Each structure stands twice: as C-alpha cells, then as structure tokens.
Amino acid sequence: MAEIALEHITKRYGDGFEAVKDLNLDIADGEFMILVGPSGCGKSTALRMVAGLEDITGGELKIGGQVVNDKTPKDRDIAMVFQNYALYPHMTVRENMGFALKLAKTPQDEIDKKVNEAARILDLEQHLERKPANLSGGQRQRVAMGRAIVRNPSAFLMDEPLSNLDAKLRVQMRTEISRIQQRLETTTIYVTHDQTEALTLGDRIAVMRAGELQQVGPPSELYGRPKNLFVAGFIGSPSMNFLGGELDGDNVKLPIGELRIPDVLRGRLQSGPGGGRGGVIVGLRPEDFEDAQLVRDKSRGITFTAKIDVLESMGSEFYAYFNLESEKVSSKELDELAHDAGAADLPTQAGSQVVARLEAASKVRQGEEVELWFNSEHLHLFDPETGKSLLGADSGNGGSTPPASSDPSQT
C-alpha cells in the first residue's frame, strides 16, 4: 500500500515531441484514480512512466514517499495489467499467476496458497492447469488480473484492461474490478479512453488532453462542474450540447430564448469577457432537458418549442434530436473532441444539432413541434476564447488534493 505522487512529470521524446507536459497528480493510498482522455493524450505514457517502462524526462515520481525515477520496474513494487493481457503463452494459468512470486524465490507452498486464493476471488479455480490459448477473452483478462493480485503490490496499474472485451463482458468486468479494488484497497491507476468506465470506476478522475492535465476530481465534480469545454464535452453521454450565447449582465441570450441566470449560478459567475457581457459558449446537458408537459414547476428553467428531427427510444428514456438556428460554435477543444468522436466522417449540418434526453413517459413524436423545458440551474458557461468555464467553483477547486470524503486516511 502506498501513495503515488507525480510532480512536474514530463515526457519528451528524441524528436522533441512532448507526450506528457508538467503533470502533477497526487494519488492517495488506496485510491482508485482514473486517467482518461482521447487517444494520444499521454495517459498511457504517464502510466508507463509510473510503471518504469518509460523513462521520465523531467520531474519526480514518488511511490510511498520514495523517489523512484531511476528504479527499474521490479524495484517499484507495482503490478500492471496490460491492454492485451500479455499472458505467457507457454505457461499454465497457475504458472502465469505464480511467475512473479517464483522469481522472488517465494517458497512453493506459499505460492500455491496465494495463487489458489487469487483464483478463488477471480473464479478461475477450474482453469488453473490450462494454457492461455485455451481460455476465452474474459478468462484471459481475469488471469491478467490474477497475476497482479497474487503479488500484493503497493499499486495496480491498468492500461485499458477492458478494451479488448465485448460490450457485455466489459460491463461485468467493470463491476468485478471495482469489487476487487474495494476489497483489496490497493492504490490503483487505471487508464481508459471510455468516459463511462471513468465515471463508474474512479474515486477520482484525471482528464488529460494533448499531454496536459485538464481537471482532476471525483466523477460528480467533473460531470457537474467541468473546468473547461474539453472536460465538459468529454464527460457525459450523450455529450453536452454547445450553443453560442450572449451574456448581458444577469441574462443570457440563447437560440432557445433569453433566460435569467439563476441565483445558484450567479454567485459562481466570474466576470467573463467585457465584464459580464459579450459572447459566450453555453453548455446544456441532454439530461437537463425535459418534455415540458411532464414538468410541474417550470419556474426554474426555460420553455421553448422545437421540431424533433429524430427520436431514439432507449426503452427507459428518449433521445430527441432537434436543430436550432444558430451559428455553429467553434473552438479548438471542441474540434478536437469532434475529431476524436469521428465527426469528421459525418455530413455537416446547418445550425446546431441539440440532443435532449426525455423521460419514457413523454408523448413526443418524431417530426412534431413540441414544447421542451430546460433546467437553467444546470447551465454551463464557457469563455469562447480560452474555453475555460466562467463558473468558478464556490468551494475548494477540486485541484490535485483528494477531497476528505473519498479518502479517510488522509487528514
């Protein structure tokens, strides 16, 4: 068990490319930290630097208070789960899981005990004498987990461990990993590009983009109070809608109408461009919309009409897509998000497409003009120049220190 501290960690390759730029991250003992971001954002490189598989160009890496920059992986007391599992194909499951202990010259009876214990936790007991080639994808994944568990290391490092599984199995293994981590209380760094995995698994999430840390915080904070456009667009599914708006004192003019900034937000509103005036990018989460007919108290939001282009039924809810007459907002961060989502392959549309999540009880029909309601208390405002959120956090800014609630051991 150990805490991990990344202090000004930088990775620069021979050709001058900086994969990770001045990364600062404190991971508490027993914490489940997620590194998330689009491909190529430096999250895997950061993890591999912690593992010792990649040299650290600058900064200090501390595991359990000790600087380990120059230590080999074997002296860092960490275990890693690889994306493609990297099981030894010539060894049985038992030998795979016991390999590290055998190298450490652990007595055979103790190896057997630990392997059996891990196999029991992972439900691999009947597969111990089989070779990896004869296992299914999910079983291989569990063996990879087992190999990490038996060593009882001070930290688990996981590099997209679920990305090779099919969707259903991935959800099962996700809960499994969460259960194991809670049971073992081992510090864990988990790299993923899947925001759902990040939200469901992590005590805290670190969002990275182009080698830079964007925001660190518990899932609710990243979801509720994203610091910039990138985090706002990356976290949440379906992702946040962005519209161009005009800020005028306490009011903000939107394509769906003009609305007053609610009191709860006004306290957090920092003076934007032009001292509370001028163009802003407004973020609206799909789940903050509702069919106006289903809303009793409409005073906290704004009601407007829209023609539903496409209505997708999810069973438990509807996704309603409609277009608004407005300039398409553009920003470097949003373009990057769109590119990562493969939007470049889609036909470009005039205006802005908005998606709203409606309750299953809604009677809206595709192609109809309907009244929708938006909860303005959940409005997000961003500076179009810098992409930063105009809503400051009112209590502690989540930074790189874990909140007391998520980690009782740290005072």
Next chain:
Amino acid sequence: MSVKARQRSGWSLAFIVVVVVSLVPVFWLLMLSLKTPASATDGSFIPHHWTLDNYRDIFKQSVFTAALRNSIGIGLISTALAVLLASSAAYAIARLDFPGKQTILAVALMVTLFPQVSLVGPLYNLWRQIGLFNTWPGLIIPYLTFALPLAIYVLSTFFREIPWELEQAAEIDGATPFQAFTKVIAPLAMPGLATTFIIVFLICWNDFVFAISLTATNAAMTVPAAIAQFPGVSQFTQPIGDIAAAAIVVTVPVMVLVLLFQRRIVAGLTAGAVKG
C-alpha cells in the same frame, strides 16, 4: 469438370512432377548403394543382387568413420555457437534502438553475399601459418562466419513477432532482462531457434569448399570431403557403391533432424499470448 476440380488436378500433376524429379536421384542413389561393386555400372535401375556390402564396407574404413565423427562434431559445435551468438545479437537488434543497428545488418548481409571460393585461398595460407589448418576450429570459424549473418536475420524476424508486452510483463513481475529472455522469450522463440538450428547445421553439414581445402587428414576432414577421397577396392575399380552408401548415410541425420523439429517449427507457440 469444374474450374476448381481442373485447377486441383493441375496442381496435383505439378506436385507429382516435382516429387518425382527430386526423389528419383535419391532413389537411384539408394539402389546404387545396394548393388555389388561389379554390377554398379550395369545400367539397370534395380539391383540384380541385393547387398549391404557397401554399407559394411564404408563403416570398416577409418576415412569414413572419422569423417562422420568430424562432421557431427564440427556441425554441432558450429551450430550451437551460431545459435547462441545469433540469438543474443538478434534479440538486441529486434528490441533495442542503438546507433549503428542498420550498419550491423548491412554488414551481416554483405558477408553472406561474399563468394566463399574467394576466401578459401587466403584462409588456407593463413590457417597454415597460425596452425589452424586441418583442425576442428579451422572449419568451425569459417562456418560461423557464414552462418551467423543468416541466423541473425532469421532469428531477429522471429523475435520481432513476439509481443514486446510479454517482456514488459516479465519485467514488472520482477524479472531481470536476462531472466525475461531465458524464461519468457527463449521458450517462445523455440520454433525460430529450431529453424535456425537446422539451417545452420545444414550449411555446415553440406559444406564442401572449405572442407576439401582446409583439411587433409582424418583429424578434421568432414564427410563431403572424405567421400571424394574414397579408395576403390583395387586401383582400377571406382568406389561407386561406397560413395552411394556414404551419401545415403549422411542424408539420414538431416532427415531425422528435420522430422524432429518439424512439429516445433509448425506449432504456433505464441497462440494465446495476446488477444487476436
């Protein structure tokens, strides 16, 4: 007849032709080795009198038994050294990025392109000066020189195909680079090592140019050279039966080797290491 069936029968025909063309000489050699010396040149394919005299004969001659010992000894030592050295070199070439890597590969390729005949003369003189003429090392050194580049090429291809994550996993599991190599990479590279072993052994086993030039007596002469030195029963008879029998005898180890390793070569040992 459908196109597919015609295609298949065409392939079968081609296959039969190739097999016949390559096996008839071997078969002819076998028949020749079973004839009596007197009837060796009688022109018939099947011997009139079947005999194993030729085989008994060659094993009675020290020229052949010594040569067989030399061939096996020199072949095995050269091959073992070549595989050992080449696997370290190939591992480094496959995994590490170091200055001069391309140069090493280029030089290695150049060595294999070098005509052996042009080296024999200088080597003969040099070996006589430094006392390596007609010794085992005198043959092992040139064999290594020509076998190593090829072995490095073959092995580095095999090493590149082993997922690097396996080594990293071993490293994280606490293995030193040497342990990672011996316990994880080498067992997985077995098909590659076996292939290389056979190729190198065949190079040494079949060599004639160096063997005939750099050896003179039973101390180091290998089978291909020794066969050329076979004495006849009398001054006036050709040792055709003996030569045929010796040729059959030296073909056997090669066949055994290939059959022994064939399963390993074919087996895809890395199955299950990574997904897909």
